[in-house]
Amino acid sequence: MSKPIAHFSRRYRFSASHRLHAPALSDEQNRETYGKCNNPHGHGHNYWLEVTVAGPIDPQTGFVVDLPKLDALVQADVLNRFDHTHLNQDPTFSGDFVPSTENLALEVERILRRDIPGLTSHEDLRLVNLRIEETRNNSFDLSGADLESMHREASR
Numbered sequence: 271m272s273k274p275i276a277h278f279s280r281r282y283r284f285s286a287s288h289r290l291h292a293p294a295l296s297d298e299q300n301r302e303t304y305g306k307c308n309n310p311h312g313h314g315h316n317y318w319l320e321v322t323v324a325g326p327i328d329p330q331t332g333f334v335v336d337l338p339k340l341d342a343l344v345q346a347d348v349l350n351r352f353d354h355t356h357l358n359q360d361p362t363f364s365g366d367f368v369p370s371t372e373n374l375a376l377e378v379e380r381i382l383r384r385d386i387p388g389l390t391s392h393e394d395l396r397l398v399n400l401r402i403e404e405t406r407n408n409s410f411d412l413s414g415a416d417l418e419s420m421h422r423e424a425s426r
């Protein structure tokens with residue numbers, strides 16, 4: 271019989287600044303589109319990142335994932351890269367890829383999709399939801415079917 275699958279979520283905190291500005295738009299269009307977030311001086315957020323993985327529960331440990339290993343991965347690949355940085359200066363966001371929270375979620379997903387299967391020996395561990403909360407009111411999810419179709423596209 272196959273092992274029961276469970277979802278496990280873990281939250282992380284990081285702080286970063288950004289300016290929402292699309293190089294392809296005029297200054298006026300940028301102001302119209304992004305309003306106060308287009309201020310040339312930028313502004314900061316204390317982001318929450320929530321990572322949800324799914325996989326078989328190991329009958330010996332009772333765990334879906336080894337937490338210190340997941341923490342070390344997120345720390346090394348995501349938090350060390352973005353915490354206390356200006357996102358517009360990150361190479362990913364230095365061109366046309368605006369550092370909106372949607373695009374930040376896409377970049378974090380790209381990194382974690384690559385590295386999460388390596389956390390277990392069976393490689394059945396999958397990233398099934400990624401949430402970034404930018405403010406108390408704004409949050410962005412990449413989830414379920416959307417992630418699956420992104421994975422299929424990427425592996426073509």
Ligand SMILES: Nc1nc2c(c(=O)[nH]1)N=C([C@H](O)[C@H](O)COP(=O)(O)OP(=O)(O)OP(=O)(O)O)CN2
Nearest residue numbers: 288290307313315369370371372404405406407408
């Ligand atoms: N679709 C998106 N819209 C907006 C994004 C985004 O990433 N995707 N980001 C922003 C800003 O970065 C902005 O700083 C958020 O500001 P605001 O909407 O004013 O924030 P809140 O009202 O939720 O919170 P306060 O801290 O009370 O200002 C804007 N839009």
Ligand SMILES: [Zn+2]
Nearest residue numbers: 288307313315
């Ligand atoms: Zn902002």
